[in-house]
Each structure stands twice: as structure tokens, then as C-alpha cells.
Amino acid sequence: MRRCFALLLLAVCCLARAEITLPDGRGGTLVLAASPQRIVSLLPSLTESICALGGCARLVGTDRYSNWPEPVRKLPKLGGLEDAQVEAIVALHPDVVLAAPSQRVIERLQSLGLRVLVLEARNHLEVHGGLQMLARMLGVPDKAEPVWAAIQVQLQQAKERVPPALQGQRVYFELDGAPYAAGSSSFIGETLRLLGLGNIVPAALGPFPKLNPEYVVRAQPDIIMAGARSIEEMPRRPGWASLRALRERRVCGFDPLQIDLLVRPGPRLGEGALRLADCLAAWTRER
């Protein structure tokens, strides 16, 4: 009898120890009975974080844009930011669903009894915080720091690769041809700053403002970064042919996979910075 009681006590202790409490990202707390074994991720940066922390095998489904690392490509695709497929997600019986705050599907999933962890990284600090939180959720709290340290090493390497002559040069980073830019206060702007580069879009304009195209022409950025296709067509926009950066080819045009690296605030942040630095180093060597 006493032995039984001791066993019971042990079990309760184990259960209590396995229980994981996390801030759910919306002012409340999320209590998970145990570290989740079936995870759905609805944001590419979160998918990548889970995999970087060694949890890739626990993913059972992702949004349609998650494409890294390779095993993720074979998982069921469950829609995007606006059109996540509730039924398909529920059918996968996930222990937890990872989502961004702007996703409309969150309330619906919660009302169906699913656990939803809402995470968003708007800057490097929050990338770090997100990694720590996901590592705790996965039950491997020690793994976050090595991943973050690796990112820091890459950022440092990238900084060293940027030719000294380019220090302080002002960058125009275009996200979309409307034109939307990545401003100083965005995490892309933060990466640029860490590399010793400036930005034509001040922090006051917010992270990703839609600019008057004339603003870019006036600002005469020293360096232009955008998708390769956008770079190609820029000289044909009214007045843009006068941009010195375009005329002198001080541009970095990225292919879609490289763009992924740059616009996702996840574990490949440092790799994105390295690609940026490599581009700058390459055309400085050519000269």
C-alpha cells in the first residue's frame, strides 16, 4: 500500500514536471500537459525555428510557404495567413499550433479545443526570445542558446565581410514594387545596421512603409537591394533611371530562395546577412 502511494506520488511529480507553461503571446498563458509531439506551424519562420531546435520530426503540417529544411516540403500544406484550412488542421490532431498574431484562424482553432501558441518576431531580440520559448516548449531549453550563438557568429562574419569602404552607405531595400520598403525599424533594417550600413527610410516611418516612388529617387540611395526581377525593371520606372546606384550597378538582386532568407525573422537570419555581405563583397572585388 505504501509502495503504491509512493509510485502514485512519483507519477504525479513526473506529470507536474512535464507540464509546460508558456505565455501564449496574447496576454494569457498556455499550459501544455507535456512537451507536444504533434506540431502544426503556420509561419515559415516558426517552422524553421522548430527544425533548427531539432524538432523537425514532430511537425505534422505547415503553411504553404514553409519550404525549409527539405523534410518540411513533404508535410501537408495547410493554407496561408488568410486562408488556413481549419478542417485539415483539426484532422491532424496537433498537440499545439504555432501561429502569427495576424492570423484569422486563431480564435476558430481555440474554440475547437486546440492549443495555439502565438509568436511573432519583429526584431532580433524577439527572434532570440522566440527561440527560447520554442526550445522550452520542445522540452529542450538548452538548445536555444547554441542556435542563437550560431546566428551571432554568422552576423559577426557577415559584418567582417562587408568592405570597409561601404561602411555607412545608405541602402534602399525594396520588399514589393508598390513600392514597400524595409525601414530602419524593421528586423531587416536591424541586420543592415549590424553590418554597418545605413537606410534611406528612417525609423519614424515604421517597419515597412509604402513610399511615394519619388522619395526613393530623391534619396539617391548608395545601394539598392531587392528581388532580381524588381532590380531589372527599376530603370524603367518613371525617373528611376537617374538613380546612381542603378546606373553604377551598386545593386543586390536576390532570387526568391535568397529573399526567403532575408525576410524571415528565424534561425537563418545570420545566413541571410552572409548572403547580403557576399553580394557587397563580390561587386566591390569586381571593381
Add this chain to the structure above:
Amino acid sequence: MPHGDRRQGRLLLALLALCLPLGAAGLIAGSQGWSLSDLAGPDAALIVGQIRAPRTLGAWLVGALLGLAGAVAQGLFRNPLADPYLLGSASGASLAVVLVLAASSFAGHAMSLATADLLARIGLVVAGFVGALAGVLLTLVLARGAQQTTRLLLAGVVVGVMLGAGSDLVTTISPEALRGKQTFMLGSTGFLGWPSVALMALGLAVSLPLAWRLARVLDALTLGVESAESLGLALPRLRAVLVGVLALSTGIAVSQAGLVAFVGLVSPHLVRRFAPAPHGYTLVASSAAGGALLLAADVLARSLIVPQELPVGVLTALLGGSYLLWLLHRRGVR
């Protein structure tokens, strides 16, 4: 009607006079707010000559084409609610433009609305024209002609929604085809350059005189189809030409600036309210009113939250919509 004549003259004069300050504002309003010194600065040729001047003229021309299309539609279908949007012609034009962009992206020669060269731009205009024509014709077939107003409007709304869904489908399958989709769906004047201005000016130069020559047909139609036929007008042929004018002006405007809402609907209302007149006058004045309205919206779009921009279509919907609401309210009181 000397009194009416005077009002008509005054309105046209006011619209033209309005274009001067608006045009000047268009040249001064920039990414740094209002600044006269830009006009003479070292970059004036670039900033004013290459960017603001074509944008200002372009905005006026888009508005003028849509105003004309609205006036033609309302006269042709004898319906004050007819406009390029409610007849399915704008959504037809946008579907055709999106299809061409998607095809070009699949073929590896991706074009974009902002930067297509003149030849590609002409291709987009042709696509816009064909799409607009197809949209109107589909509406007319579904409504079994333009006789029944309710049928016509219902058919137009259904065709508009379906063709709009078609555009959505294409951009969902091939997101690369239309980068800045939101900008296109809300209308955009940000990248209008001299090639666009040349094309739209040419379009207006063709469609406005053509519509003006056919104004008497629209006048006759106000008396009813039978009366018009009894006047010896070859109605089917003349109507077809007018549908062509409607499709041409809508197609050109949409292919250059995307879907700018409400200008086509509001401009003729504005004109008729201040100066009721035969169609010859209404067509010209609606064009001028549309131009002034869109130019005002464009100047506001780029100067309200400098150096950021608002979508110009949102402002036209707000401005035009408030005017229509006010009109409804006034009528309700009477």
C-alpha cells in the same frame, strides 16, 4: 434656355479653372510635402519633369477616361447607376490584363504594370479593351439587352463579381504575375510615366470626339428606343459603336492605373446636378469632372502622410461615395 446655358458654361469653366490649381498642386506636392523650391532646384527636370508631370497629367487622364466611360454608360443604358464597374467592363478589363501579365510571367518575360515598355503597354491596352468589351457584352447577353434596368444591373453585378473572382483565381495560382496586387485592385497612379500619358491622351483623343459625335443618339435614347428608331437612327450599329467607346476608355484606364473606383459613377452625376444639359455637353463635362476628381484624389494620396502614400482608389471611393451619400440624403429630405 439662357439660364441653363449660363450654368453649363460656368460649370465647364469651373472644372477647367480647377485643373490649373490642381495641376500646379500636382507639380508641387512631393515626397517632402509641399515645396515650391522643387520647381527650380537642380533635380527639377527629373523630379518634376519625369515623375510629377506625367503622374499629374496621367491621373487627370485616367479620371477623364473613366468619367467619359461613365457618362456614355449612363446615357446608353438610360440608367443613372450604370458605370464601368457595375457593367462588368472594368472587371473584364482587369481580368484580361491580369491574364496577360500571368502569361508573360509563365513565358519567362515577366512584365509589370509599372514598368512595361511602350510595346508591352500597347499589348496591355489591347487586352484591357478586349476584356472590357467582353465584360459588357456578357452583361448585355445575360440581361437580354439593355431594355430592363434591373436585369441589366443584376447581370452587371454578377458578371463583375465572377470576372473579379477570375482575377483572384489567376493571382492565387500565379502570385508572381501581379506583384502589388492590392495596388492594382485599389488603383494606383504612382508609376504613371510619359508612355502611359501618351497612350491615354491618344485614347481620349479618339473616344471623346467619337462619343461627342454620337451624343445625339444618346439624346434620342432618352426618349425611348421606339422614339429613337422613329427618328431614323440606325440604333444597333450606333449602340455598338458606343459600347466600343465605353470599352476603349475603360480598357485604357484600367490597363494603366488598375481599378480606380467611383470616378465613372460620380462624375456624370456631378455634372447633371449642376448643369443638366444634352449629352454632348454632359460627355465633355463628365470627362473634365472625372479628371479633376482623380487629380484631386492623387494630390491628396501623396500629400496626406508624406512620404508615404495612400491608395488613390480608396480616396476616390471616399470622396465620390460621400458625394453620392450627400446627394441621396438631399433627395430624401425633399
